[in-house]
Amino acid sequence: MTGLRERKKQRTRDALVRVAHELFVTHGYEETTVDEITEAVDVSQRTFFRYFAGKEAVAFAVQDEVESRFYDAVVARPPGESPARALRNALNSTWASMGEAIQDVVPIGLHMRMWQVIETTPALVAVHMRRSTEMEDQLAAVLAVREGLDPHTDLRPRVLVATFSGVMRTAGRQWGSGEDLTLEGARQVMDHCLDLMGPVLSDDWSSCAGE
Amino acid sequence: MTGLRERKKQRTRDALVRVAHELFVTHGYEETTVDEITEAVDVSQRTFFRYFAGKEAVAFAVQDEVESRFYDAVVARPPGESPARALRNALNSTWASMGEAIQDVVPIGLHMRMWQVIETTPALVAVHMRRSTEMEDQLAAVLAVREGLDPHTDLRPRVLVATFSGVMRTAGRQWGSGEDLTLEGARQVMDHCLDLMGPVLSDDWSSCAGE
């Protein structure tokens, strides 16, 4: 909370995120131009690109916050847990503060609808996936350090993280396509999918319920 | 193999793919403009966009072929196998014909280097991921039919496919960053990663070797 300059900067940034989200949600991502966003906020187009690396970046401003919290939670897990447990526990502890973290940037309802926009817009799906892989790299590195492994030769951390990440994305899509667009609903779907992860790989496919 | 018209069309398409791959590999993807490709093939820029939906599409022309073969192999698996086995067996049977399938479009060495370009170019990584999810959807649908499940309520097919897909992408990246850039090398890395998939989820992390 320093000078006026930084506060102003924060305000224009917030305004850009807010307005962009509203336009994306109401008109669609592809249909919204950067010029429309900047006109609504009354800044130049050039300024927009000084705040965000691209039109896509502003769509993931909230996601950035959430993911960084999850990452921190993983780092904070005690070393006694198995890697798989550490990931799940970190996820659980993240759910608690997630609501407020989102609300700090945009209303939660808006973020929910933005999530659906992301999941249904091919260009944004692509970016979402790329971001996931980047997060996977970081998580795999953390797990490798936890277990004292060489990340270049031992692929176990990466494989574990990749499966987790894949399941979480599946859960995210399932949730976005459903009715219950609450955080609690998302949590339930995700837990359910993670419970399925182990049994589903076995040959006795039916050892777990599908629904 | 019908009229002259179709042959001509195929030739320009092949030329575009070939030239694009060579330029991407030598100069990099971002550094290569569509104009450079079309000038080398001597067609108008407009023609390029009639053959490919975008600059990215031409980079995945070969991948398209390979993935569709894998899909067909999954569909062709006998119903007796568990879903997880069906995926692995389909993968095994795909490796055989993969080499020729690639060679039909571009030299294999070129495709290998193109793979590395894809893995190291953020924009292409993003597209690659999006394509993976689309393939996942199709595979999940196939598995759901195989097992007679309702794909909307039973998430097991999707979860299984998501884990598989994640592991295969991990393997692909590991292979691309290594030394042995042969198809056989890729196959080995992928098999290894898939073997890790089950044990890695358990709490006795060390029940499998890392290397």
Add this chain to the structure above:
DNA sequence: AGGTTAGTGTCAGCTTCTGTCAATTGACAA
């Protein structure tokens, strides 16, 4: 108060991609 600097606007330009229309060329029947 005055110099410094971060932040912004303006402008000019590049690249990807699309719509449109006229011209060309292969296909096919008379």
Add this chain to the structure above:
DNA sequence: TTGTCAATTGACAGAAGCTGACACTAACCT
């Protein structure tokens, strides 16, 4: 062979995303 039709292409114009350069304003510091 010739004429007609449809498919393919090229040329042009233009929108949208994005970047570099430069000047200007306003906050900051002494």
